[in-house]
Amino acid sequence: MNNTNIPESVFVKAAAEYGTPLWIYDRATIEQRIKEVQVFDHVRFAQKACPNLSVVALARKCGCVVDAVSAGEIVRALKAGFKGGIEKGKTPEIVYTADILDRDALELVKQYNIPVNVGSPDMIQQLADAGVKNELTIRVNPGFGHGHSRKTNTGGDLSKHGVWHEQIKDCIKLAQQNGMWITGLHMHIGSGTDFEHLAQVCDAIIDAARPFGSHLRTISAGGGLPIEYHEENKGTRIDLKKYYELWNNARNRIKETVGHDVALEVEPGRYLVAESGFLVAEIRAVKKQGNNTFYLVDAGFTDLVRPSFYGSYHQISVIARDGRPLTETVDAVVGGPLCESGDVFTQEEGGFVVTRKLPKAQVGDLLVLHDAGAYGAAMSSNYNSRRYAAEVMLSNGELKVVRERQTFEQMMQNDRVIDF
Ligand SMILES: Cc1ncc(COP(=O)(O)O)c(C=O)c1O
Structure with a gap:
């Protein structure tokens, strides 16, 4: 259940077409x-x-x-x-x-x-x-x-x-x-x-x-x-x-x-x-650390920094890629791919990591962070040499690219290797 006006099928289609992580604006x-x-x-x-x-x-x-x-x-x-x-x-x-x-x-x-x-x-x-x-x-x-x-x-x-x-x-x-x-x-x-x-x-x-x-x-x-x-x-x-x-x-x-x-x-x-913006990520690992379940996704604070920076709350929903009903829930921590302990979307101000009741998910499912249109893509960075994600807009029922995913070449285009 994604609790928005946008059908889940749009998120699935967008992720398939443009890859993840992906910003969607309505x-x-x-x-x-x-x-x-x-x-x-x-x-x-x-x-x-x-x-x-x-x-x-x-x-x-x-x-x-x-x-x-x-x-x-x-x-x-x-x-x-x-x-x-x-x-x-x-x-x-x-x-x-x-x-x-x-x-x-x-x-x-x-x-x-x-x-x-x-x-x-x-x-x-x-x-x-x-x-x-x-x-x-x-x-x-x-x-x-x-x-x-x-x-x-x-x-x-x-x-x-x-x-x-x-x-x-x-x-x-x-x-x-x-x-x-x-x-x-x-x-x-x-x-x-x-x-x-x-x-x-x-x-x-x-x-x-x-x-x-x-x-x-x-x-x-x-x-x-x-x-x-x-x-x-x-x-x-x-x-x-x-x-x-x-x-x-x-x-x-x-x-x-x-x-x-x-x-x-x-x-x-x-x-x-x-409220127009969503960050769509793919769950790439589901693991247990002691008693805690972790969903690790392919978006990090390089994409959406607000939880790490301010302890901000974003609603999270999970969408099964294969369309299976998500009836069971689990208390999970949601983290990103970065080499930083603070790369966690479920945290409170002061950096306290908390769990969130979420549908029981598997690798490959989509995880959507809601209300991410403000200070989301705007505050992204290339830390860990991660590329800026693509941005698409849902306009009159159609998904349109409003920013291409950065290429690795673009990420390095102003670097210069000096003659050693
Ligand atoms: C001068 C000024 N105007 C407007 C804004 C927009 O604030 P908000 O996005 O909270 O409406 C800011 C935010 O930092 C600001 O510094």
Whole structure:
């Protein structure tokens, strides 16, 4: 039982045709999630969650604008059809949001006239020194944060993100001294599950908006809209209406302060793509270590790192390749192929390996990790010289390749053997 809208036969067909490990994205799910969030004036897709060009292009087709956090993401956004530049009265299609401007990014920001959402005061001077005199927006760290693990905390004095709230006035002054205006305020704190906390964030953005006066034209709620990863809680979704209402109230309060309309943006990654994605692996070994059963699969943390990195939970299902009914269950640990003890999909934060009740499987069966569309393929690596897996999209009932499996040659193409 895979507990999705996609029939098991599609997973079996995809694995047979494209091999494993394999990413599958469901186009309809992405379209549906984008539609849900489009109560906001602008939905800026945080492509870092899933930068596959087809996914970025789909977001564009559905009316999203896009966020870029690196030179590479600017290039991807352009390649997917987004345009650089700032047009009066229009929200920019691409915004560069980061805590630094590395030299690659600075060059592309300048070349394509990409507006910057600054996360450090130094970025303002660097833009001015490079002759970039665009309007800016500013990501503010309000002095407190939130996040699904300590590694994802987005604010407070131990977070590297954003301009410290007490430095806003200095940034406005620095921008003005250099002939630039700060026209937008951004707060990525990610408190979509905790409305009490979100109310605090909204109060903080109202406070932060005061020094901007009439120059302020946009506020952004950032990303952080959660999805439910545990299958037993799948019925409960974030109350998007309430989430929007809190932000809209903040926007209305800010409108009163600045004396004109203010656009309200949201910048989700996970919410738009997580549930669309599956990582399909093949079980290559079933073994006992003492009393514990291990399913070892051909995908590892080089493909999906979230369980190893954050102790994140992903729903797992097993599909019998030969179509036999899977009636018996077993408590199993699911591990990958890497030479790393931490290469285990069933672990909790802190690296504690746990078992999961799963159908009794045999070598050759498929094991599917659910809700893997966000920070899945995006965070893959070539560690252990493992190739990047192929990515396919289920679009109008058809499976289409959106990224070929990396070849061994491609993996080594930039290595050089020096003359010894
Ligand atoms: C500035 C910014 N915006 C948006 C996002 C997207 O967050 P999420 O995928 O949780 O919606 C992130 C994630 O790190 C971020 O740093």
